[in-house]
């Protein structure tokens with residue numbers, strides 16, 4: 001399978017990439033690791049006429065402390081996340097979720113910014129960033145703005161990013177004492193989650209994110225509200241599928257997905273220390 | 276300065292890739308996949324194409340020392356970088372790389388189709404984790420499918436190559 005022809009531009013900086021986006025509009029597509037985009041281009045599900053390669057903008061590859069938060073450059077690979085001592089100490093959920101994305105080859109290339117901007121409801125990391133209450137930094141021609149993860153995902157493979165904006169940084173809170181867990185349910189190694197649940201409870205955070213339970217990565221607000229009212233893990237998990245629009249595919253019916261969401265949420269909450 | 280040209284068939288690019296320590300350069304379409312660059316432009320056919328959808332790992336090579344699936348990379352993404360293929364592992368024409376030797380000793384292959392990718396993934400795995408447990412080997416090779424062996428002898432080969440005892 002061969003992608004449709006396109007013109008290639010290798011960006012030397014975020015500013016350069018944004019200038020290219022401004023020039024080519026929605027004809028252009030940013031490519032980070034390319035591990036979501038290239039497969040879609042090979043299937044001709046994506047047919048950009050200009051590819052702007054940001055893979056060499058290495059100044060956007062970092063994980064560092066920033067006050068009460070951890071700041072992660074958009075081009076940080078999953079491999080870097082899973083091996084980061086800083087994340088293991090201060091925000092272990094993120095590294096643990098990165099470790100179960102795809103396979104080692106994919107994790108060498110795939111990036112946190114790429115997976116968020118791609119906004120695939122079946123991806124693991126968006127649900128983790130939602131559960132953590134992360135903040136996404138977008139840069140455009142007129143400077144940067146911050147977008148809460150909870151309002152970033154707007155539709156199936158659609159995000160709050162404008163055509164001329166690029167994700168540059170992701171911020172997650174330090175939460176070294178919080179309980180956390182990620183439940184990924186799939187039948188074969190390296191598959192996407194049929195349903196996944198990311199939970200963080202403690203250190204001032206109560207967050208639960210759901211994978212593959214709708215057209216966007218889902219923040220499980222009914223569960224979070226129930227926990228705030230003092231519900232047990234079992235009672236909070238019983239509302240995990242409320243307000244979701246679980247999709248049907250070859251792997252699972254919507255009913256089965258709703259069942260999985262409840263079971264996996266209870267497991268994730270119990271593992272996070274909720275009684 | 277990086278050059279790109281627009282033509283009726285879309286952009287072409289001049290790329291230079293160090294493959295197994297040797298400089299290579301070609302004028303390719305921007306959409307050229309790395310695996311096609313290696314097989315057809317450079318002429319190294321040891322890297323196989325299995326699924327063409329980043330599932331099977333048959334096309335695994337190293338990009339700057341890390342395992343990647345060359346069916347899911349554009350050749351232009353490797354421009355100016357170092358690529359190692361299965362042909363570049365052995366130190367000489369009459370000596371195998373220790374991982375190749377271990378696959379041979381432990382009978383870690385049958386038809387051999389997955390083997391180049393499996394060996395490249397295994398070498399990258401040991402670079403990152405010199406003494407993996409059996410479970411870590413199995414998980415570390417999750418991106419590589421083998422339809423023949425049932426994996427047991429592949430796992431044994433990787434453990435043997437790491438210098439650890441192999442149970443029968």
Ligand code: FES
Pocket residue numbers: 323324325326327328329330331332333334335344345346347
């Ligand atoms: S051919 Fe590349 S992963 Fe199967």
Ligand code: FES
Pocket residue numbers: 383384385386387388389390420421422423424
């Ligand atoms: S030896 Fe035949 S596919 Fe692995």
